[in-house]
Amino acid sequence: MTDVAIIAIDGPAGSGKSSVSKQAARALGYGYLDTGAAYRALAWHVLEQGADTADSAAVQTAASDFPYAISLDPDDYWVRVGDADVTDAIRDPRVSGAVSGVARVPEVRVQVNKLFRALAAASDRPGVIIEGRDITTVVAPDAPVRILLTAAPEVRAARRAAEVTEQDAAAVAAALHKRDASDSSVVDFLNAAPGVEVVDSTDLDFAQTVDAVLGVVHEKLENADGR
Numbered sequence: 001m002t003d004v005a006i007i008a009i010d011g012p013a014g015s016g017k018s019s020v021s022k023q024a025a026r027a028l029g030y031g032y033l034d035t036g037a038a039y040r041a042l043a044w045h046v047l048e049q050g051a052d053t054a055d056s057a058a059v060q061t062a063a064s065d066f067p068y069a070i071s072l073d074p075d076d077y078w079v080r081v082g083d084a085d086v087t088d089a090i091r092d093p094r095v096s097g098a099v100s101g102v103a104r105v106p107e108v109r110v111q112v113n114k115l116f117r118a119l120a121a122a123s124d125r126p127g128v129i130i131e132g133r134d135i136t137t138v139v140a141p142d143a144p145v146r147i148l149l150t151a152a153p154e155v156r157a158a159r160r161a162a163e164v165t166e167q168d169a170a171a172v173a174a175a176l177h178k179r180d181a182s183d184s185s186v187v188d189f190l191n192a193a194p195g196v197e198v199v200d201s202t203d204l205d206f207a208q209t210v211d212a213v214l215g216v217v218h219e220k221l222e223n224a225d226g227r
């Protein structure tokens with residue numbers, strides 16, 4: 001049952017992973033798995049319990065009772081913890097500011113990685129695009145297509161600032177760079193591992209970036225078929 005084709009996409013915050021992966025998944029008829037949502041939802045869950053994500057014991061306690069669910073349908077995206085729909089709440093700057101604490105707990109990473117592999121394998125679609133920070137290296141290192149999506153730091157900050165209305169642009173940029181610095185001490189998503197294709201979207205608009213990703217996908221899948 002696991003002949004679901006996996007496309008692995010990593011990159012720093014604001015590089016376009018979610019939006020580009022979602023659009024590429026639509027074009028391919030694939031599922032789309034946002035792995036950052038699990039870390040965000042667990043951070044939300046920790047905060048709901050009045051705990052601090054810097055407290056790794058509290059994070060592990062929250063992770064042991066974490067009724068998490070996510071949609072892999074790019075046209076019907078939602079994230080739930082128990083009965084709560086947290087699709088919007090997990091994008092809150094409060095959660096973004098707390099999520100790296102969750103991501104640095106090794107036991108949490110092992111737990112969610114198992115879940116990601118199981119969710120992708122159970123897909124009823126021919127393939128799934130999985131995006132995050134360690135998909136090309138840890139979650140799906142054998143995927144036939146592995147891409148590192150990058151963009152210059154100031155471009156990524158500007159894209160994120162255009163989305164976030166609760167904070168001014170300078171605060172959004174500072175929070176994004178702080179989170180990348182913290183996250184990159186856990187996994188390396190700034191340098192492509194061997195065999196990983198880099199797509200740099202600094203000078204590409206959204207449609208061009210989707211086309212560049214689809215170009216890599218078609219090339220790699222054709223090569224894999226022709227072996």
Ligand SMILES: Nc1ncnc2c1ncn2[C@@H]1O[C@H](COP(=O)(O)OP(=O)(O)O)[C@@H](O)[C@H]1O
Pocket residue numbers: 011012013014015016017018019020159160163201204205206207209
């Ligand atoms: N190549 C691009 N050009 C312009 N805007 C883009 C591009 N790629 C993504 N965006 C926009 O930038 C923002 C951040 O993208 P997102 O997919 O959330 O990034 P990530 O998941 O890597 O944090 C979104 O508003 C998205 O629509």
Ligand SMILES: Nc1ccn([C@@H]2O[C@H](COP(=O)(O)OP(=O)(O)O)[C@@H](O)[C@H]2O)c(=O)n1
Pocket residue numbers: 012013014015017018035036037039040099100103131132133134135179183
């Ligand atoms: N595969 C992944 C995905 C996300 N993460 C963590 O989850 C957070 C949120 O990821 P995200 O993909 O939603 O973040 P953005 O790039 O969309 O801002 C990151 O800042 C990391 O701390 C991770 O550690 N590993």
